[in-house]
Amino acid sequence: MIELGCVAAIGLDGGGSTTITVTQPDDTTAATINRPSDGSERAVANHLFLVATNEPTGELGHFYVQADNAYVLAGSKVEISAAAVDTNYIPMDEDYDYDLEASDGELDGNILTTPKRGGEITVTASSGRREGSTTVYAIEDPTDVVIRDSSGTALTTLNAATGTTTQLAATAAYNHISLKADPEAFTWEVTGDIGTVDEHGLFTAAAPGTGTITVSAGRARVSIPVTVSSSGTVSAGGVMEVESFEGSTTIFRGSGSNMDFSLNHSADTVRMGSGSAKVDYTLTETGASQGAYTAEWRASKSTGIDCSTYTALHLWVYGDGSGNILSLLYNDGAAGYQSLQVTPLDFTGWKQVTVTLPGAHFEIQGLQVSATTAADGTVSVGDKLSGTIYIDHITATASGTPDNAAPVVSASLDNSLWQVTASVADAVDGILPAGSVTVTYNGAPYGSYDPATGLVTVALPGPGESHEAMRITITARDLSGNIGRASVDVEPYGVDHKFTDINDYWAATYVDFLYNANITTGYADGTFRPNDNISRQQFAVMLYRYLGLDGTQYESVTLPFADNASIGDYALTAVKALYTEGIINGSTGSDGRLYFNPGGSLTRAQAAAMIGRTQEKGYAIVDLTFSDTASIPAYATYYIQTMAAQGVISGYADGTFQPGANITRGQMAKILYNLM
Numbered sequence: 001m002i003e004l005g006c007v008a009a010i011g012l013d014g015g016g017s018t019t020i021t022v023t024q025p026d027d028t029t030a031a032t033i034n035r036p037s038d039g040s041e042r043a044v045a046n047h048l049f050l051v052a053t054n055e056p057t058g059e060l061g062h063f064y065v066q067a068d069n070a071y072v073l074a075g076s077k078v079e080i081s082a083a084a085v086d087t088n089y090i091p092m093d094e095d096y097d098y099d100l101e102a103s104d105g106e107l108d109g110n111i112l113t114t115p116k117r118g119g120e121i122t123v124t125a126s127s128g129r130r131e132g133s134t135t136v137y138a139i140e141d142p143t144d145v146v147i148r149d150s151s152g153t154a155l156t157t158l159n160a161a162t163g164t165t166t167q168l169a170a171t172a173a174y175n176h177i178s179l180k181a182d183p184e185a186f187t188w189e190v191t192g193d194i195g196t197v198d199e200h201g202l203f204t205a206a207a208p209g210t211g212t213i214t215v216s217a218g219r220a221r222v223s224i225p226v227t228v229s230s231s232g233t234v235s236a237g238g239v240m241e242v243e244s245f246e247g248s249t250t251i252f253r254g255s256g257s258n259m260d261f262s263l264n265h266s267a268d269t270v271r272m273g274s275g276s277a278k279v280d281y282t283l284t285e286t287g288a289s290q291g292a293y294t295a296e297w298r299a300s301k302s303t304g305i306d307c308s309t310y311t312a313l314h315l316w317v318y319g320d321g322s323g324n325i326l327s328l329l330y331n332d333g334a335a336g337y338q339s340l341q342v343t344p345l346d347f348t349g350w351k352q353v354t355v356t357l358p359g360a361h362f363e364i365q366g367l368q369v370s371a372t373t374a375a376d377g378t379v380s381v382g383d384k385l386s387g388t389i390y391i392d393h394i395t396a397t398a399s400g401t402p403d404n405a406a407p408v409v410s411a412s413l414d415n416s417l418w419q420v421t422a423s424v425a426d427a428v429d430g431i432l433p434a435g436s437v438t439v440t441y442n443g444a445p446y447g448s449y450d451p452a453t454g455l456v457t458v459a460l461p462g463p464g465e466s467h468e469a470m471r472i473t474i475t476a477r478d479l480s481g482n483i484g485r486a487s488v489d490v491e492p493y494g495v496d497h498k499f500t501d502i503n504d505y506w507a508a509t510y511v512d513f514l515y516n517a518n519i520t521t522g523y524a525d526g527t528f529r530p531n532d533n534i535s536r537q538q539f540a541v542m543l544y545r546y547l548g549l550d551g552t553q554y555e556s557v558t559l560p561f562a563d564n565a566s567i568g569d570y571a572l573t574a575v576k577a578l579y580t581e582g583i584i585n586g587s588t589g590s591d592g593r594l595y596f597n598p599g600g601s602l603t604r605a606q607a608a609a610m611i612g613r614t615q616e617k618g619y620a621i622v623d624l625t626f627s628d629t630a631s632i633p634a635y636a637t638y639y640i641q642t643m644a645a646q647g648v649i650s651g652y653a654d655g656t657f658q659p660g661a662n663i664t665r666g667q668m669a670k671i672l673y674n675l676m
């Protein structure tokens with residue numbers, strides 16, 4: 001209080017028992033001006049009651065002049081008001097015209113813009129010889145400046161995605177007195193070629209990288225580090241990737257009430273890429289009498305969507321069939337944590353939902369699930385109070401229509417130049433950025449993609465020499481998560497087969513390829529036995545080697561199978577790894593226990609599901625037209641649809657798929673080759 005300039009203080013008990021109620025000079029009713037702990041004046045209390053007994057005279061005495069804030073950051077605006085008071089200090093009913101004059105700064109009507117150099121400004125209202133004045137203190141050198149987000153929370157760092165805008169605010173204080181401060185009264189700067197900040201504190205993230213945002217006023221300045229990430233890249237076609245759930249953190253990092261939010265990598269509940277958001281909720285009545293059942297998740301930082309460019313959000317939702325309502329929480333620039341309905345959860349499995357942006361300003365602040373309310377006001381909850389849903393790949397579009405078409409990749413071999421050339425184009429995004437295209441040679445990164453032209457050129461090794469089979473694959477992902485790819489196969493030349501029993505085998509090239517890639521070693525007698533059924537543990541070993549998993553990461557895993565002891569030593573690490581990664585699950589035996597059945601064979605449907613789970617989501621799918629499509633089990637349908645679309649898997653010449661037939665070692669070799 002001494003720092004504030006107080007020279008004398010009276011303690012009146014404090015807490016809720018002291019209320020200071022004042023009739024201001026321009027008012028005729030009293031209002032509480034302190035903040036008693038009860039929130040208002042107590043019904044029974046003792047009073048010190050000061051009363052003026054004067055009667056109104058009806059004769060103008062002076063003007064009572066005040067600013068909406070007496071202390072302001074120099075350069076900010078304040079609003080001046082002047083009330084007519086009679087000769088007995090009683091406010092007058094009628095309005096009196098008056099002239100306003102300020103000793104410094106600029107007056108526009110009742111708005112005073114204080115001078116940048118600061119100072120004490122006297123503002124006088126007068127009419128004839130009657131007048132009144134007030135002093136506005138414009139502080140040039142505040143003692144404290146803080147950068148805040150749009151909800152007023154002080155920021156120490158800022159993370160933003162390219163293409164997004166973040167409205168920042170700043171506050172200033174002088175010896176602990178809060179100053180009224182317009183954003184324009186501060187000087188905003190950004191360093192590090194990461195974007196721009198305008199005079200109103202609106203930061204536009206333009207390019208990935210790190211830098212700082214500095215705000216200063218007088219000699220006070222404060223900086224926060226800023227990281228701009230490339231997720232949220234904006235395409236020429238007006239698509240912005242808002243959140244893919246592929247990284248280690250998401251735009252929803254925060255905390256919840258009756259809701260848990262986590263990253264999920266279980267393949268069957270990912271729609272795009274290899275990660276999605278898992279949302280577990282248990283609806284709880286909010287306020288005993290309100291009858292509203294909700295669960296909420298609030299992000300610690302809001303994500304702004306530029307509504308001058310984008311008209312709609314698109315997201316994948318995996319419904320739980322509960323009938324509850326999924327909403328986004330958002331700030332419209334005026335008020336936070338409003339809810340915008342995304343979809344009723346009246347479906348199960350994945351569904352793509354489009355949400356039209358409701359106004360000129362939209363910041364994503366979180367998620368909400370709520371129970372439905374019937375027309376008569378009753379809340380329908382029943383046994384649907386809790387559930388689990390998944391969310392994946394959120395984009396914003398200018399067109400209002402989601403992009404569900406994969407990039408087109410076309411590749412060909414130029415024998416004369418001994419090189420592969422490929423072009424990549426997406427109908428919506430246009431030419432894709434560097435991080436969106438990968439080129440591999442026999443499964444390993446190789447060659448390069450030119451994001452200026454959208455072209456790939458791969459010079460093949462060893463021109464004119466004998467060579468093993470080569471496979472060049474170009475994979476491209478658009479900002480909406482769709483994946484397209486193409487491969488060029490170069491037949492082997494002048495080399496022998498790797499096994500003694502595959503010279504006449506239709507898939508010999510693939511078997512040799514997997515041997516060269518260290519995915520299969522065959523049998524000790526030099527055979528591969530391509531027409532044998534592959535055992536479940538042999539399958540696990542090949543898939544483990546194909547994925548390039550690090551076995552040391554899984555040594556301490558305890559397998560849950562009743563027949564652990566019968567798993568071959570050569571396969572144990574592979575089974576532990578694939579079990580941990582959610583690729584193999586085992587099956588329940590007639591005794592109710594879980595078995596891996598290592599020596600058992602594998603159906604084509606089982607193999608397709610397991611292999612399919614190792615692949616990122618986002619490739620095209622096709623309607624299956626096999627004559628026995630109806631007999632494909634539900635768990636394998638999606639994986640067969642997407643691998644058939646890619647040409648990784650196919651049926652038999654008679655039009656059947658034969659999902660229940662056992663898969664052979666040679667068929668497995670062809671599938672793994674096609675995935676490379």
Ligand SMILES: [Ca+2]
Binds near residue numbers: 244271
């Ligand atoms: Ca994803």
Ligand SMILES: [Ca+2]
Binds near residue numbers: 404405407428478480
């Ligand atoms: Ca596309």
